[in-house]
Amino acid sequence: MTTRTTSSTASPDADIPSKSSLSTLKGLIPFMAPYRRQFILAGIALLFAAGATLAIPAAFKQMIDLGFGASATARGIENVNATFLALFGVAAVLAVATAARFYMVSWLGERVTADIRSAVYRHVVRQSPEFFETTRTGEVLSRLTTDTTLIQAIVGTSISLALRNTLLFIGGLVMLFITSPRLTSIILGLLVLVVLPIVLFGRRVRKLSRDSQDRIADASAVAGEILNAMPTVQAFTREGYEAGRFGVEVESAFTTAMRRIRARATLTLLAIVLIFGAIVFVLWLGAHAVIAGTMTGGELGQFILYAGIVAGSVGALSEVMGDAQRAAGATERLLELLGARSDIQDPPHPATLPARTANGARVTLDNVTFAYPSRLQEAALSHLALEIQPGETVAVVGPSGAGKTTLFQLLLRFYDPQSGSIRLDGVDVRDLTLQTLRGAVGIVPQDTVVFSLDAMENIRYGRPDATDDEVIAAARMAAAHEFIERLPEGYRSFLGERGVRLSGGQRQRIAIARALLKNPPLLLLDEATSALDAESERLVQRALEAAMIGRTTIIIAHRLATVQRADRIVVLDGGKIVEMGTHHELVALRGVYANLAALQFQAHAPVAA
Template identity: 70%
Template sequence: MSTQFTAVEATKSSKPTTGTLKTLAELLPFLRPYRRQFLLAGIALFIAAAATLTIPYAFRQMIDQGFSKVGEGGGHGIEHVNLTFLALFVVAVVLGIATAARFYMVSWIGERVTADIRNAVYAHVVTQSPEFFETTQTGEVLSRLTTDTTLIQSVVGTSISLALRNVLLFAGGLIMLFVTSPILSSIIIVMLILVIVPIILFGRRVRTLSRDSQDRIADASALAGEILNAMPTVQAYTHEQIEANRFSSSVEHAFHTAMRRIRARSLLTMMAILLVFGAIVFVLWLGAQAVLQGEMSGGKLGQFILYASIVAGAIGALSEVLGEAQRAAGATERLLELIAVRSPVSSPEHPLHLPVLDVHGATISFQAVEFHYPSRPQTAALANIHFHVNPGETIALVGASGAGKTSLFQLLLRFYDPQQGEILIEGVPIRQISLHALREVIGIVPQDTVIFSANAMENIRYGRIDASDEEVILAAKQAAAHEFIERLPDAYHSFLGERGVRLSGGQKQRIAIARAILKNPRLLLLDEATSALDAESERLVQQALESAMQGRTTMIIAHRLSTVQRADRIMVLEQGKIIETGTHNELIKLGGTYARLASLQFNLH
């Protein structure tokens, strides 16, 4: 599978890889709002750890003060054993309640923080300019929103709690080991230091493999998303098996990368258990020798063994948590990279307000505009563009594909900024207007119509969310969409399917036109608005558009010259330059490019 160098990957490659703890620490802004919940979870965690650490001491008391006395025939020993077991039951009750409270609180925090991260990433992604989506696959973004956030949820909702619990048990157990036997504890510490260093070093490799594994999963998701969105084309060219094989290859690649991570993590776990428990068994053997020589009581050794088991268990659990943290660190890096991407197009800090627009539409000026697409920096999409549009004027843009017509629309909407020159609306440079205020006065009917997975009513209402049902229906009538919508099974409440699969191309365009009419913009941009319509529908929509164009400035892109003959002015573009300007009749008399195109088209009819 060919890989695509994305905007996210560019950010990734320019950023040094950070350490696990430092990477996870970058989640703190998402954790801070829930300090109270963390405090409650911390209290429950502390109580549970304290209850666990009292158990070995109780067993020591039971052995030394209970069993020993019973062996000597004393009733006091039996009473002490009974009290010890009663105390152990109370400890178990406290431990159960505290553990349940901890589990509830940390699970709540995990779910809440994950939801916040998803919202933050998605809210950031939808503000990106088209340049971002030119170079980043949608599947890559979706993988980060789902798979990566799930890993973070696992860490925040489970692993952090387990890590803190085991840190407390490790620290408390270690202190109690020293209280029980300083000599044996000192030997344990020295040996643990010797075995933990290689574990930490090997853990770095696990983290690298975790990051690679997540990247391969994202690649597979991106490929699947691309193919599923193009399924009619895939099936038309009978490439089902080819695409299935491509996806299988991508999944296998992800599987083999994941297996490398799993093998490394398995070795890490095995190394941790063998080295740590080996060291502890050796020290316990020393303790057993001390009991045999009368230097230590049986209860004291039992207490030491239990505390050593707690410390060893805590270390083993921490090594498991470390493995999860390695994976989550990779996922966190990927999400933070997405959040770190900054759109080259943004609202100014102190935007200027548009003046009250003319009742007849907006005034537009292009002044020496030059523009190169980021993906094609060597080729000028627009070169030295000068023109002025008066309020209420209708301008038609004509030219071959790639001449720069759609680029003019994208600059007007500030999907991109030109490298040179200025674009003004009502005399105000559009770079100095907030993106919301700018796009609010512009309506567009794009060439590639977007239909959302909703009913017809909501698809049209997308043009103005607060519009009433009556206003939606009126816009549909103006766009010649009302009749076919009424014939749908549930009329305006009919679900249109994903990407409008239940509609024809012409019906989709009439929905888009109704959406633009409902918005009631001062500037209307029509990009091949009637290209997918049959002759009868085109006639109806042209009438609707002529009505909709009243009182507003309109710019039309059209390859069918029959749709632009009545424009106030026609501009002919070629290789990003305006080469002819005039009315239909003037350009026919000029005998240039427009006249040649008109001759070809009208002769065909």
């Protein structure tokens, strides 16, 4: 006997730095790295645009000093004409470079966002059921939509704006020093005072941005839960209550968003007042310098324009900082999803299953003990030992909570047992890849899933490479062909979200056809006929009997019509096997199974007149 113990579940943010800074955005680098060429092209366009912008004030200086200040009118007109011609050339370069920059960074924003969405979704769908026990679907959807939209803004716009305004800030400062070192030194000293409030409020904006995204995710989770349960909500006339519950979440998100907006507005207010206050003071000094004759009018004009460029770039950088803080919060949330690690992983050196036999698979449970991660103190299965022969049909019965569904989840390796082993054809399921294991198992669940596809594709979900004829053959075996043919467009009829256009029995027959199409050596039937009427059940039972030939079948069932056809019946109670045998043997024992059978017979007994 082999005993293994599963590792503890990794924390969703085990690999995520807990820093409250923009360093979280470094997590986007792997998604941007494949597009270095596009970033380089955008950078070149950015350099040309920034250079053209910085050339404009110098052209104005030339125009003022050489044109308006020239003694000869003809000479002045020539200078003005040349200056304006040069300005038009600069404007043309600026237009082309800006358009090219906009196109490239917009493309990058869309491309990187699409890659992030795909990566997160690909990662989430590979998580074990344990992940979905603690993570709400609405929260995942919020991160895939709202959070990635914020990242799209930072990659597609904000990074470009940050680089552009950084270049303008540096270039403008250099030109300010060239124009007037004294005035520039004064303005720099004053601008230093602006940095402190920007940093302090920037941290607050980041925290509030994360809180705001969390509240939006909460609202999305509530909305998703309500919309998925609309028949129940309407049946109990709870529409008003649920609308109010969602309204509370929306108001909470609004309140948090307003706190973020107020903080960001305060940041903008302080930045603009302090920056332009410093500029006005310095320009007042410059005006006195022109009056005193220590500075020309053109130099002052140039200084004003460069000061405006520097001030504008600082203001824009403060805006970008706010966007970056929000994107940092969104990135942190997405990286938490990407950092989640499932205990259910493929082995580093996977084994292979032996060649399929004509009778199906052998299933061995060796002293299996399992408790759900959320209820570790309560064993769902305890020291379970069972050998199922190839081609055998085994029915698993027992009261609610006995461990029947848990057994199926372990066979599919949705979870690993804390001790003991499960073997398929002699190979431990933990030594197989999930693709190999689950490819050898077909299941018809109790809660039937029908996708928003047509009938053909819903059945083909069991084996994507199946031909139309094979799909139709599987539908015939599952007694689904006739009702599908009666649909408006036959097999190409759209079945609606979650199969709302079908009855419960029809949905179940679609699921049975899907499993039969897969043609696995091991078939798991979880109450496969529970939603069928008597006629449909008779048809499906006949189809299932034919489908069981050449494969091993394990059935969870309460209906005696299903149980009695099994080669063997396993009775579970409290996670343990308490009885095992044929229907007649177990009835003779007068134990748990006999009581369950008596209850069912009593339930179906005719009422005395």
